[in-house]
Amino acid sequence: MAPKPNSSSTPIAPRDRCLTRRQVEGLIADGNTIIIVDSKVLKLDAWLQHHPGGEKTLMHVVGRDATDEVNALHSSEARQRMAAFQVGRIEGRWQNFLPPVQGGIFRPYDYQDQQLDQFEDLVESDQDTVSESTSTPDSPIFDLLDRSGTPRSRIQKSGWLHQSSSVSSMSSAESLEPLQSKDTSRLSLMDARTQKEIDLDLDKYPALDAATQDDIERRYRQLNQTIQAEGLYQCKYTDYLIECCRYALLFSLCLLFLRLGWYATSGLFLGLFWHQLVFTAHDAGHMGITHDFVYDTVIGIIIADFLGGLSLGWWKSSHNVHHIVTNSPEHDPDIEHLPFFAISHRFFESLRSTFYDRVMMYDCVARFAIGYQHLLYYPILTLGRFNLYVRSWDYLLRGLGPRKGPAWWHRWFEIAGHAFFWLWFGYGILYQTIPDARSRFIFVMVSHMVTGPLHVQITLSHFAMSTADLGVHESFPQKMLRTTMDVDCPEWLDFIHGGLQFQAIHHLYPRIPRHNLRKTQKLVQSFCNDVGIPYALYGFVEGNKHVVGRLADVARQAAILAQCQKTVAGSGNYGSH
Numbered sequence: 001m002a003p004k005p006n007s008s009s010t011p012i013a014p015r016d017r018c019l020t021r022r023q024v025e026g027l028i029a030d031g032n033t034i035i036i037v038d039s040k041v042l043k044l045d046a047w048l049q050h051h052p053g054g055e056k057t058l059m060h061v062v063g064r065d066a067t068d069e070v071n072a073l074h075s076s077e078a079r080q081r082m083a084a085f086q087v088g089r090i091e092g093r094w095q096n097f098l099p100p101v102q103g104g105i106f107r108p109y110d111y112q113d114q115q116l117d118q119f120e121d122l123v124e125s126d127q128d129t130v131s132e133s134t135s136t137p138d139s140p141i142f143d144l145l146d147r148s149g150t151p152r153s154r155i156q157k158s159g160w161l162h163q164s165s166s167v168s169s170m171s172s173a174e175s176l177e178p179l180q181s182k183d184t185s186r187l188s189l190m191d192a193r194t195q196k197e198i199d200l201d202l203d204k205y206p207a208l209d210a211a212t213q214d215d216i217e218r219r220y221r222q223l224n225q226t227i228q229a230e231g232l233y234q235c236k237y238t239d240y241l242i243e244c245c246r247y248a249l250l251f252s253l254c255l256l257f258l259r260l261g262w263y264a265t266s267g268l269f270l271g272l273f274w275h276q277l278v279f280t281a282h283d284a285g286h287m288g289i290t291h292d293f294v295y296d297t298v299i300g301i302i303i304a305d306f307l308g309g310l311s312l313g314w315w316k317s318s319h320n321v322h323h324i325v326t327n328s329p330e331h332d333p334d335i336e337h338l339p340f341f342a343i344s345h346r347f348f349e350s351l352r353s354t355f356y357d358r359v360m361m362y363d364c365v366a367r368f369a370i371g372y373q374h375l376l377y378y379p380i381l382t383l384g385r386f387n388l389y390v391r392s393w394d395y396l397l398r399g400l401g402p403r404k405g406p407a408w409w410h411r412w413f414e415i416a417g418h419a420f421f422w423l424w425f426g427y428g429i430l431y432q433t434i435p436d437a438r439s440r441f442i443f444v445m446v447s448h449m450v451t452g453p454l455h456v457q458i459t460l461s462h463f464a465m466s467t468a469d470l471g472v473h474e475s476f477p478q479k480m481l482r483t484t485m486d487v488d489c490p491e492w493l494d495f496i497h498g499g500l501q502f503q504a505i506h507h508l509y510p511r512i513p514r515h516n517l518r519k520t521q522k523l524v525q526s527f528c529n530d531v532g533i534p535y536a537l538y539g540f541v542e543g544n545k546h547v548v549g550r551l552a553d554v555a556r557q558a559a560i561l562a563q564c565q566k567t568v569a570g571s572g573n574y575g576s577h
Contacts, residue, residue: 014087014088015086015087015088015089016088016089017088017089018088018089018090018091019041019087019088019089019090021090021094021095022109023088023109024036024041024063024088024090025063025097025109026106026107026108026109026110027043027087027109028062028063028097028100028104028106029106029107029108029109030108032045033045033048033058033059033062034062034063035058035061035062035063035064035066035070036064036065036066036067036090036094037065037067037070037079037082038067039091039094040082040083040088040089040090041086041087041088041089041090042082042085042086042087043085043086043087044058044085047085047405049402049403049404050402050404050405050406050407051402051405052293052297052316052402052405052407052410053073053316053320054316054317054320054321054401056101056317056321056354056355057317057320057321057324059099059100059101060101060102060321060324060325060354061099061324062097062099062100062101062104063096063097063098063099063100063106064096064097064099064472065094065096068217068220068221068475068476069323069324069476070082071221071224072323072476072508072510072511073286073320073323073510073511075287075291075293075511078293093214095473096472097472098472101331101354102330102331189560189561190345190346190348190349190561193345193557194345194346194468197466197467197468198468198469198470200468201466201468201482202470204534205470205478205532205533205534206478206531206532206533208470208471208473208474210473213473213474213478214475215531216475216477216478216531216533217475217476217477219527219530219531220476220477220508220527223523223524223527224509226523227509227512227520230519232512232513232516232519232520233291233511233512233513233516234513235288235289235290235291235513235515235516236513236515239513240280240289243276243279243280243495246276246495247273247276247277250269250270250272250273250276251269251273253266253269254266254267254269254270254273257269258429258433258434263434263439263442263443263446264443264446266443267443267444267445267446267447267450268446268447270443270447270450271446271447271448271449271450271451272450274308274385274447274450274451275450275451275453275454276495276498277303277304277307277308278304278308278451278454278498279498279499279500280299280303281300281303281304281308281310281312281315282498282499282500282514283296283499283513283514284296284297284299284300284303285300285315285316285319286511287511288510288511288512288513289513291511293406297312297407297410298413300312301413301414301417302417304417305413305414305416305417305418305421306417306420306421307421308421309389309392309418309421309422309425310388310389310392311391311392311393311395311396311414312414313395313396313407313410313414314392314394314395314400314401317395317400317401318333318334318355318391319334321333321355322334323507323510326462326479326480326484326507327462327465327466327467327483327484328467328469329344329346329351329467330346330352330353330354331354331355333355333356334458334462335462335463335467336353336356336360338360338361338362338366339361339362339365339366339369339370340369340373340376340380341370341373341377341380341463341551342362342366342370342373342554342558343462343463343464343467343550343551343554344467344554345554345557345558345561346467347360347362347366347370348362348557348558348561349362350362367558367562370554370555370558371555371558371559372555373551373554373555374548374551374555377547377548377551378452378456381452381455381456381459382448382449382455383448383449383452384452384454384455385448386448393418396411396414396415396418399411429443430443430444456544457487457497457498457500457501458500459547460485460487460500460540460543460547461484461485461486461487461500461503462483462484462485462503463547463550463551464485464543464546464547464549464550465482465483465484465485465536466482466483467483470482477508477533478533480504480507481504481507481508481528481534481535481536482533484503484507484536485503485536485538485543485546486501486502486503486504486505486536486538487500487501487502487503487537487538487539487540487543488501488537488538488539488540489501489539489540491518494518498514499514499515499517501540502514502517502518502520502521504524504536505517505520508524
C-alpha cells in the first residue's frame with residue numbers, strides 16, 4: 001500500500017523517502033537503472049559503466065529485489081559503498097518487475113495523479129491475498145490466451161485500469177489464470193513443449209507463492225550466517241601452497257620433456273598445468289582467495305592472462321551474468337553455443353541473446369550440428385580452448401570492459417599479460433624450442449585437447465538441468481538449485497574437479513573458497529531438506545549420461561520439428577505450427 005504522508009515537520013532526506021511501486025516503475029520507465037537491496041532503492045546509472053562485473057549483470061536485476069544476488073557476489077565493503085546510490089526506500093515485501101532487458105515494459109509515472117497510485121496499491125494488496133495461492137507466475141515466454149485463443153493482456157482488473165497497464169512490467173502475482181487452464185490445443189509444438197517443462201518444474205519444486213518463497217529466502221540467509229559463524233568464508237592459504245606446488249610440478253615436467261624432445265608428452269603436462277590453473281583463476285574471479293578486490297584481481301589476471309593466455313575480464317563479464325540468469329536460453333551466455341549445441345528446444349526459435357546482442361540463428365548449419373550434438377559433444381569440447389582465445393581477444397581489443405572506475409586498469413594489465421603469454425608460449429616454446437611444423441602442431445593440439453575435460457566439467461553442472469522460466473518471483477536460492485547439479489566424487493579426487501563438482505553450492509555462495517565447499521555441502525543438503533528443494537547430486541559418469549541424454553533428446557526434438565515443418569509445407573495446412 002502507499003505509505004502514509006509524514007506528519008512530522010522534520011523534512012525527510014531524499015534518500016530516506018518511501019517510494020511506492022508505481023513510483024519505482026516510473027523511474028525505470030524514464031530509463032533509470034533501479035534495483036532494490038535490503039529495502040533500499042538504488043539508482044545505479046552513474047555506476048553502470050564502471051561496474052567491474054559488467055553492465056549486463058546489473059541490467060538483469062533492474063526492478064527486482066536483488067538482495068540475495070548482491071550479497072552472494074559482493075564483499076561487505078562493496079555493499080557498504082552501494083549506500084551512496086540510495087535514492088529512497090520501500091516498505092513491506094517487494095513484488096519484482098520483469099527487467100527491461102528481458103522484455104519488461106514500464107509505465108511512466110504521472111506525478112499529478114496520486115489518487116491513481118493509491119488506488120492501484122489497494123487493488124494490488126487485495127489481489128495478492130486472493131491470487132497468491134492460485135495463480136502461476138508470468139513468464140516472458142508466453143502471451144496468455146483468452147478462451148478464443150487470441151493473445152490478450154495479462155491484466156484485466158477493470159477497463160479503466162487496463163488502459164494504463166503494461167503487460168510485462170506487472171508482477172506475476174497479478175497474473176490471472178494459469179496457462180494450464182487455457183485451450184492448449186492451439187499451442188504450437190514448441191510452446192507445448194515449453195509449457196510441459198514449466199509444469200514439470202512447478203510440480204517438482206516448492207510453490208511460488210510469497211509465503212513459501214519468503215521462507216526459502218529467510219532460511220537461505222540464516223544458512224549464510226551459519227556458514228560465516230563456522231569460518232567457511234575464511235581461506236586456508238596452506239591449501240593454495242599445495243596448489244602452487246602442483247602447478248610447479250606440472251610445468252617443470254612440461255619443460256623437462258620439452259628439453260628431451262618428447263613434444264607430445266610435454267604438451268600433455270602443459271595442458272594439465274592449464275587445466276589446474278583455471279580453478280584458482282575461478283576462485284580469484286569470485287574474490288574467494290583474499291576477499292580483496294585488487295589482490296584477487298591481480299592473482300586472477302596473472303594466472304588467466306600471463307600464464308594461460310585467456311582474459312579474466314571477459315570471463316567475469318560472462319560468468320557474472322551466468323550467475324544471475326542461470327540456464328536461461330535468451331540470457332545466459334554459458335549455454336548459448338549455437339550452431340554446435342542446444343540444450344533446449346527454444347533455441348530452434350532463433351532466439352536473440354541479450355548478452356551477445358545478436359540473434360542466434362537456427363540455420364542449416366545449426367540444424368545439421370544439433371542433429372548429431374550428442375555424438376559431437378566430447379570431440380567439440382576438446383577444441384574449446386581455441387574458442388576462449390577468440391572470446392578473450394574480442395573482449396580486449398574492442399575494449400568491452402570498464403574504462404573508468406576501480407577496474408579501469410584491468411584491460412591494460414590483461415593486454416600486457418597476453419603479450420607475455422605469447423612471448424613465452426608462442427615465441428619461446430613453439431618457435432624457438434620446437435624445431436619443425438609437425439612437432440609444433442602436435443604440441444599445440446595435445447596441450448589444448450588435454451584441457452577438454454575442463455569444458456566437460458563446466459558444462460556438466462548445467463546442461464542436464466532445467467531451462468524453464470518460472471517467472472520473476474522465484475527466489476534466488478531456488479532458481480540456483482533448480483538449474484545446477486553437483487557431482488559426487490571421493491575427497492581424494494577434489495583436486496581434479498577443482499571445486500566444479502560443487503557448483504550448486506558455489507552458485508548459492510560464490511565467495512566461499514573452494515577448499516571449504518565440501519564442508520559446506522552438508523549444510524546445504526540440510527537446507528534443501530528443510531525447504532523441500534531437491535538437491536541434484538550425481539556421480540561423474542551418471543552426470544555425463546544425463547548431459548548426453550539431454551543433448552540426444554533435443555536432437556530428437558529437432559528431427560521431429562523438421563519432419564512436422566516438412567509435412568506442413570507439403571500439405572499447406574499450417575494450423576498451429
